[in-house]
Amino acid sequence: ETGVTQTPRHLVMGMTNKKSLKCEQHLGHNAMYWYKQSAKKPLELMFVYNFKEQTENNSVPSRFSPECPNSSHLFLHLHTLQPEDSALYLCASSQVDRQYNEQFFGPGTRLTVL
Amino acid sequence: DAKTTQPTSMDCAEGRAANLPCNHSTISGNEYVYWYRQIHSQGPQYIIHGLKNNETNEMASLIITEDRKSSTLILPHATLRDTAVYYCIGHQGGKLIFGQGTELSVKP
Numbered sequence: 538e539t540g541v542t543q544t545p546r547h548l549v550m551g552m553t554n555k556k557s558l559k560c561e562q563h564l565g566h567n568a569m570y571w572y573k574q575s576a577k578k579p580l581e582l583m584f585v586y587n588f589k590e591q592t593e594n595n596s597v598p599s600r601f602s603p604e605c606p607n608s609s610h611l612f613l614h615l616h617t618l619q620p621e622d623s624a625l626y627l628c629a630s631s632q633v634d635r636q637y638n639e640q641f642f643g644p645g646t647r648l649t650v651l
Numbered sequence: 652d653a654k655t656t657q658p659t660s661m662d663c664a665e666g667r668a669a670n671l672p673c674n675h676s677t678i679s680g681n682e683y684v685y686w687y688r689q690i691h692s693q694g695p696q697y698i699i700h701g702l703k704n705n706e707t708n709e710m711a712s713l714i715i716t717e718d719r720k721s722s723t724l725i726l727p728h729a730t731l732r733d734t735a736v737y738y739c740i741g742h743q744g745g746k747l748i749f750g751q752g753t754e755l756s757v758k759p
Contacts, residue, residue, distance in 0.1 A: 541694075580695070580749040593746070627694050639685065640747060642694030 539563055541643035543628050549649045550618065558613040558646045560628030569611040570640065571603060572627040580627065586611060587633055618650045655739045660754040663733075669726040671753050673739030676720040684715060685742045686724045688735040689752070695738065698724065729757045 541562045550556050562569060571583040585593035586605040600622075602614040611628055625647055629640040656674040663669040675684060683702050687695040699706055699713045701722070706713045712725040726733055738752040 579751055580747075582746065582748070585746070625692065629694075639697045639700060641697065645692075645694050647692070 541628060541630055541641050543626075543643035543646050545646060546644065547647045547649075549651065550615070551651050552618060552620070554618075555614070555616040557615065558626055558628075558648075560611040560613075560643055562609055562611075562628075562630035562641070562643075564630055564632075564641060566630040566632045566641075567608050568631050568633040568638070569605060569608070570629040570631075571611065571613055572629065572642075574625040574627060574645075575621075576624070584613075615648075618648075620650050623648055623650045655741055655750055657737075657739055657750065657753045659751065660756070662756050662758055663726075663729045665731060665757055665759050666728055669729040669733065669755060669757070671724040671726075671737050671739075671755065672721065673723070674721045675739065675741050678719055678741050680719075683742045684713070684719075684722050685740045685747070686711070686713065687738045687740065687747075687749075688733075689738070690732075690735045695749075698737075700742070729755075731757050731759065733757050 544559045568587045570585050572580045573583055574580045582595050583597045584603045589605050600617050604612040625645045627645045628643045631638040631640040683700050685700040686698040689695045698710050699708055701713045701715050715722045734757045736752040736754050738749050740747050
C-alpha cells in the first residue's frame with residue numbers, strides 16, 4: 538500500500554449504529570487530519586493530530602470521536618449520527634516540521650446516514 | 652491564512668493551455684500559495700506550491716505576481732482527465748482552508 542488509504546470506501550448506517558472509519562498513511566508523516574465534505578460545499582477541517590496529539594477540534598459535535606493511536610493510523614468513531622452527517626469524509630497526512638507541508642489525501646469514505 | 656478568490660467555473664478545449672487565476676490580496680509575506688485539485692468524488696490531489704518565484708513541475712506551472720496578490724495555475728496541455736475542481740489556498744501553520752474553487756471543464 539502506498540500513500541493514504543481509507544476504509545471502508547462506502548458506509549451506510551442507521552442513526553443508532555456505532556461505526557468507525559479508518560485511515561492509514563504510509564508516508565512517514567507526523568500529522569494527520571480529518572475533513573468533512575458535504576454536497577456542494579467546500580472541505581471543512583474537523584480534527585488535526587500532530588505527533589499523535591490532538592491540536593485542533595473545529596467545533597465538531599461529540600458524536601464524532603477521533604482516535605490516533607500512532608502517527609500512521611487515525612480513526613473516526615461515529616455514534617448516534619444524524620442524516621445531515623451524510624458526507625464524504627477525507628483523511629490527510631503531512632510532515633509538519635518542514636518549511637512547507639503539503640497534505641496528501643486519501644480517497645475518502647462516502648457515508649450515508651439513514 | 653489568506654482569503655482567496657477564484658472564478659466559479661471555466662471551460663478549456665482539450666490540448667489547449669488552461670490558465671486558472673486566483674486572487675489572494677491579503678496573503679502575508681511568508682505564506683505559501685498552494686494549489687490542489689479534486690476530481691469528482693475523490694480526495695484532493697496536491698498540484699504545486701510557491702512563495703515568490705514562479706514554479707514548474709510535471710503537472711503544472713505556477714505564476715505568482717511580483718506583489719504576490721495573485722497567481723495563475725497553468726496546465727500547458729489540458730486533457731479530459733484534468734476536468735476537476737481546482738483550489739487555490741493560502742497556507743501557513745499547517746492548516747488548509749478550502750474555498751469553493753474553480754470547476755474546470757475540459758471539452759473535446
